[in-house]
Amino acid sequence: MSLIVQKYGGSSVATPELIKNVARRVIKGYEAGNQMIVVVSAMGDTTDHLIDLMGKITDDPDPREVDMLLTTGEQVSIALLTMAIHACGYPAISLTGSQIEIKTDEKHNQAMITDIDTTRLKKELAENKIVIVAGFQGVNKNHDFTTLGRGGSDTTTVAVAAAIEADRCEIYSDVDGVYTADPRIVTDASKLDYISYHEMLELANLGANVLHPRAVELANSYNLELYIASSFNDTLGTIVRGDEEMEGKKNVVGAASDLGEIKITVERVPDEPGIAGKLFNALAAEGVNVDMIIQNLQRDELNDITFTINQEQEKKAVKVLEKINPELNIDNYHIDRDVAKISIVGAGMQSTPGIAARMFSAFGKNNINIAMITTSEIKISCLIAKEQADQALNILHKEFRLNQINN
Numbered sequence: 001m002s003l004i005v006q007k008y009g010g011s012s013v014a015t016p017e018l019i020k021n022v023a024r025r026v027i028k029g030y031e032a033g034n035q036m037i038v039v040v041s042a043m044g045d046t047t048d049h050l051i052d053l054m055g056k057i058t059d060d061p062d063p064r065e066v067d068m069l070l071t072t073g074e075q076v077s078i079a080l081l082t083m084a085i086h087a088c089g090y091p092a093i094s095l096t097g098s099q100i101e102i103k104t105d106e107k108h109n110q111a112m113i114t115d116i117d118t119t120r121l122k123k124e125l126a127e128n129k130i131v132i133v134a135g136f137q138g139v140n141k142n143h144d145f146t147t148l149g150r151g152g153s154d155t156t157t158v159a160v161a162a163a164i165e166a167d168r169c170e171i172y173s174d175v176d177g178v179y180t181a182d183p184r185i186v187t188d189a190s191k192l193d194y195i196s197y198h199e200m201l202e203l204a205n206l207g208a209n210v211l212h213p214r215a216v217e218l219a220n221s222y223n224l225e226l227y228i229a230s231s232f233n234d235t236l237g238t239i240v241r242g243d244e245e246m247e248g249k250k251n252v253v254g255a256a257s258d259l260g261e262i263k264i265t266v267e268r269v270p271d272e273p274g275i276a277g278k279l280f281n282a283l284a285a286e287g288v289n290v291d292m293i294i295q296n297l298q299r300d301e302l303n304d305i306t307f308t309i310n311q312e313q314e315k316k317a318v319k320v321l322e323k324i325n326p327e328l329n330i331d332n333y334h335i336d337r338d339v340a341k342i343s344i345v346g347a348g349m350q351s352t353p354g355i356a357a358r359m360f361s362a363f364g365k366n367n368i369n370i371a372m373i374t375t376s377e378i379k380i381s382c383l384i385a386k387e388q389a390d391q392a393l394n395i396l397h398k399e400f401r402l403n404q405i406n407n
């Protein structure tokens with residue numbers, strides 16, 4: 001008998017028929033003699049719809065109330081899945097994040113899990129029940145509901161699996177594994193049999209939303225192997241695990257695009273020590289995360305500083321800029337929302353010269369202009385025009401022959 005923690009994302013529970021499909025899959029695992037804990041997300045686009053609804057009421061909702069609203073999505077799906085399992089004649093119970101005491105810090109909308117009490121989970125499993133857990137949510141020390149950030153059910157799943165020392169942790173969605181690029185954009189993308197935590201973390205951070213980055217980080221810290229597969233078929237999926245191969249790492253294992261960033265250029269800033277520090281400190285103090293940065297010296301000892309942030313933080317960033325403009329003598333700022341970040345990832349690139357040059361040349365040959373570049377040991381990212389994002393992803397996929405990765 002194994003203890004299995006499974007997660008089914010929004011696309012796997014989008015309709016009553018799909019919920020019944022998940023119920024059948026879970027029962028199959030239970031019938032095989034396993035203990036089953038199943039984490040589910042809200043049905044389909046429910047969370048997006050709740051956010052739209054909120055936007056019709058206010059532009060500036062209280063973060064506590066946002067969590068009160070968004071946690072309802074997962075409460076619907078856990079109840080329906082449990083009913084579907086009951087209807088097939090099997091014992092099951094649904095539990096919210098607060099009922100199993102997924103404790104988090106105070107940060108509404110982006111809370112971090114601090115502890116999970118497994119007492120209730122173990123009690124229900126001991127009574128031979130299938131346990132259905134609401135993903136994406138927790139409870140803080142004031143007993144208020146919190147959420148873990150968009151896509152956070154993956155994090156719930158890994159945290160629960162680690163806390164209860166599960167034998168297997170399986171994440172199901174509408175795609176049958178981790179591909180070399182989003183298969184919706186690159187039709188000949190290849191499925192990877194294995195991917196290391198580090199490479200998966202980079203891909204997830206750079207836009208591959210098949211897994212939530214925090215879930216990958218957590219799996220890495222607990223050395224918990226993840227199995228990523230589809231809830232729509234039984235095709236073999238991808239294993240995310242520690243890096244076993246020291247030699248023979250691929251230069252590039254995947255490419256990803258992120259359409260969620262905007263570019264801000266602060267124009268004609270005095271070329272003096274300390275100015276950049278003041279600007280980025282002020283942004284950090286408001287919780288604005290800056291991603292890419294470049295500074296260009298213009299004429300007359302004035303600089304342009306350009307940086308990217310997540311589009312959801314635009315309002316906060318503008319507030320900061322309006323406030324510090326007079327203090328820093330900032331002439332003007334400009335926001336470009338039509339940008340996309342296109343990246344390649346691979347642990348082998350740190351020991352292979354020429355990867356960046358190949359990426360830039362491939363873009364050059366196809367008339368794709370690069371506005372910004374960042375690199376780390378295992379990734380290279382370029383900011384380009386949003387309208388060229390899909391084309392650029394396909395170009396890189398071809399340039400690095402990712403369709404032949406398994407050969």
Ligand SMILES: Nc1ncnc2c1ncn2[C@@H]1O[C@H](COP(=O)(O)OP(=O)(O)O)[C@@H](O)[C@H]1O
Nearest residue numbers: 009010011173175178179181182184208209210
């Ligand atoms: N490299 C990749 N491999 C697989 N899927 C990817 C990749 N990059 C992006 N995706 C997208 O991730 C989607 C699955 O994630 P998501 O929609 O969040 O699923 P769920 O609804 O189960 O949470 C796929 O439909 C696919 O389009």
Ligand SMILES: N[C@@H](CC(=O)OP(=O)(O)O)C(=O)O
Nearest residue numbers: 009010041047150151152153
């Ligand atoms: N429902 C939440 C949490 C989540 O993880 O969803 P999904 O597993 O469908 O990405 C969201 O949409 O952000």
